[in-house]
Amino acid sequence: MPIILGALPVLVCGTATLAIPADRYLVVDQLQNVPDGWMRQSGPATSTPTRFWLAMRRSNVSQFEEQVIARSTPGHPEYGRHLTREELRASMRPSEQAAAKVRSWLEWEHVPAESIEDRGDWLAFTIPLSQAESMMKTQFSHFYHSRTQTTTIRTLAYSVPEDVRPFVQLIQPTTRFGSPQAQDSPETFVPVALTAEDLAGNCSRTVTPACLRQLYGINDTEIIPDPRNRLGVSGFLEEYARYDDLEQFLAEYAPNQADANFSVVSINGGRNLQHSLSPSSEAALDIQYALSLSYHASAVYYTTAGRGPMVQESGMLTRADSTNEPYLEQLHYLLDLPDKDLPAVLSTSYGEEEPFVPAAYAEAVCNLFAQLGARGPVFPASCPFVTSVGGTEGMDPESAISFSGGGFSDIFTRPSYQDADVTSYLQSLGNIYEGLYNPQGRGIPDVSTQANNFVLRDHGEWMKTGGTSAAAPVFAAIISRLNAARLEQGKSTLGFLNPWLYSLKQRGFTDIVDGGSVGCDEPTGAQMATPDLRTLLTSLHSSLSAHDLEKTTTLLTQAKRTLLQQNALIPTPTTPRDLLPLAREILELGALAAIRQTDAPGFTRYYQQLQPFYDLERDSRESSSQRSKITGLYLLLLLSMGDSTSFHTVLEGLVEEASLQGRSVEDDPFIKYPVELERNLMEGSYDKVWRETNSERVPGEDFGLFSSVLVGTIRSEIADCSEKAYPSLPISNAKNLLFMDSEGAVIEFAQQRGWVLRDGRIYFPVEPEAAARSEKDILVASGTIIENAIGYARELETIV
Template structure:
């Protein structure tokens, strides 16, 4: 986007001032080298033509290189590989922190650099492992530190504003010591993250579990399924469909399920009880634990569709397993008030740092939010992905919805200046350390739902655990869509679950909701029951699932072999036998999966 002449002149003047003010610093530390930059203003945003006041305060976070992150990832795979002697021997909080702590040389160099810019290391807050430094600084000082210019950018759709930069730089020698600095070029804020759920049209009528007497017999099952489950989903549908209906959790004193919430979405306690009375009467009275962080709220007068969907279906399947809803505050619109530091931290960062700082954490997590991968700076994506690896190493299974745009939403054009049309993977679903969940619809048999997002990451290489499954799928695809996706990238989703017509209570009334944001909590609830079974049997929780999913657990999935995920002006990928980039390995059969994990 071109700047007006006056704005451009101001920007150049500001840049010149930085250059004149820092010759001694450049001589001492070397000329700055770009750490990350955008070719153009990211899609959906516009430069509003203004700059923040020089004394406007921001909370700057510096992610120091984690000295033994490669060792941590290696150990993550060892404790997650069912053929390893270390399987299930998850790491403690202290062991993880020891591996991600920065090298002393890194700490010394970064502190010297900060001190040279009159930022006292003593004034910096530090994460328990020391891999994050946080300090409040005037934007003018941040600009000199990062050789950048912060501007005010506005969302085109809702007018929300943030203070961001189109690029930032560090002395070249620090590139090996600093992974990422925020807030800088990450435009996706908690207010701009997309929930992967949506209220469905009236054609998906609301029902109760007793509204349809007709029943369908599932192959190989004695239980019968209400015929209404073909269009409207309730806990009864899912519990019978995925064979959890006869399992009674026995480790509820230890096992927990965590739901990450953003966007000012609040899970309503009264609606949860109404949901239980209508759809899971034996769970009436079970409560939900609310944890608020980073300014997150719990406004019970404003029930959120996404929040209610998530907790009603995690609890509706996993009851009486304790559930925790984490309400994470978001970035407020920018206001030029220098008296109070602006909360400009990015998605997932605050939640992840909070969870990793807890001594005891849930064994299962689900999150129903994501961004187009290309809108997330690579340095930010890699650092966040590695934080998910830390959670997995500590024994947690992490589910993310894959997205609701087939192989890509909108024009599918790249934002690197080439303006090419390519398939658009999502983040964090494309991170190899999370389990991405796609969507299905109908029953007897289930088929892929058309919006189920899937494809291949452009940031993360295909992990070895899915080599065989993905290679087979790619052989079937052949030269179709050549050039539209990265065949060497991490494939997603990994698994799938129902994603259409979920009956949700909001403000005391039933609405119908769809999206892979329904699929992720559903699959997470099944995983939570598997963790319950493991813990009750004296075994470790499953932890990072993917190496196990693509090996021992394959027989425990209902293979989805029809349907596709159109997008980007194409027909998209097609569900086939085995893994596919629409429904992954398929949907879970709890009974079979339970029998498999019993022997691990």
């Protein structure tokens, strides 16, 4: 996707250039589009200090990873001998050439030496965004995620000098958008009123520690507590483990562990607030089951702050919702610990979908997991050097649960410890799913445990939940018990588990052969689907009208699953004809819901899915759809994203179709609105755009949402140029210049940009290169603003 401002009239602001020619820069990573669920917003304040992690390439990565697997394989001469911190650091040093080249580049770019942290093959450094944009030839923006309601600072591409590129694996946070999320079931956490049957532990309806001990044969044993048997639990996303909830849970469901407790370690400013009103169900689930099932383990809750790259001048996080790289912060912290303080097991109930994680980032982080595995800890999570835990449900039989993920990686190749089992499994499949997965990829999960109907205590309330986030602490607790037994016998902890797990040939495990997701049989499927879809459609209309977007999203998922089962998600000759209008209407409602969630990628997918249905509609000359509205919204979205090429491609098709029918595209108010806005933008008439987006001519509420994004884009461009044109402006003049309704709105906008407010004026940050600009340069930039901000020339002349 092109940069947002690419198709708008450019305000010539003037930028400083590096001494290194631009053609000597090579791209390190580039995204073609903004990732699903994210929407670009205004640019951040260029003075924002940002902490970056740079991973240097090493030539011995594969040899090191083979060594980790060998040391973790029973029968190997060095099995169980974990590397010390110093041994690991020695093996992780990059080549002298790589270190010198990267250090020279940072010095050339005036990165403060005191801000650089050397972590072997990784470097961390903190610089303002303006400096990062200059040295990486990029532009950062704010991006908003509608589902999680978080904002982060990212870019779509970045580059480094040609002679530095061979030694740089990645620099983050740049192009990695995803943030960890708890691996919950679709129902997530549901408050419940527990019955006497639940409290007694009826395992057919409620999973408790007693149920799990019975199912997996976990018996209490007399083992002397060993401080080396440290059980770590990862905490992300401002989830806080509450001591009083743990005490009440253990008293009810694990009285034999009533004295169990945990300590807290803060990473990167992470907190563990005991009186926060925010839900902490994931933290409660993890810590309560890890402690109730382990035995005398030294439990530690590692609370890691961060979702993106925003820090104060002091280096501390600005607020809880800032988003530093939480995985990188946690992994580097753990790798830096002395051997005696390292956890023997770390339970992580958070994950991200592989398609949305840059491959270079995934590989670099996975190598960090390998480094930790070489020192001893084991991680129930997902990559060849961690143990992936899936989910089951039921007791007799225990069966695979419908929402537990599994399959084969498109990033990581199959590790050697999986060869025998995966090869046998693929042979049993034959060619039934050929082409739908990567047969050479790393298979997941490695193990599974119960993952549904778990009872927990959060904020003094009993709840039930499910998900592989419940399975991870269960398996971690089991491994903690095994580590305790090994330590008592004078052996080392198990360390990286996977080679040992696969060497067991399923001894001690139950082969899960039941369960999974099923659809309807073909002969009766369409007959069953039609009434269900009509019911869902009615509910969708109601929830969307009531602005209940959470319910709408759930209903859309159910409806699309039904359409997929009936071969109606994409129309084909075999699709039942009575399903076509239902399918089209469901997708249209999905498109409108995506707009109201400001989910631009989601809306784009719905628009593309609707085109085959609209083609059928044109052929039949029947029109009962919302095609004009959806198309007009798509044009407005393209305009707000600066995608001029796609805008005109769609418009040309509409013009041709309208001419064949003897009419003009501007006869349609839904199409006329974005066309007029685009015309005004090309003229540089920002004042007309602002008036149009605030007039009665806006076709409807949904258009108003994308119109606001468009105005925000224009406002950010004017703000960028104002920073370069003027040392300061009166707030009253800035209100007119930025199309603000009040001076209060100007003040809020100025604070977001990092501008200084004093004595009724806005003072713009002065960067070193800007301080040396000539009066002529400033006048040229000022004149450009005057020329483009038509309608406000009088105010601007006063300012000049």
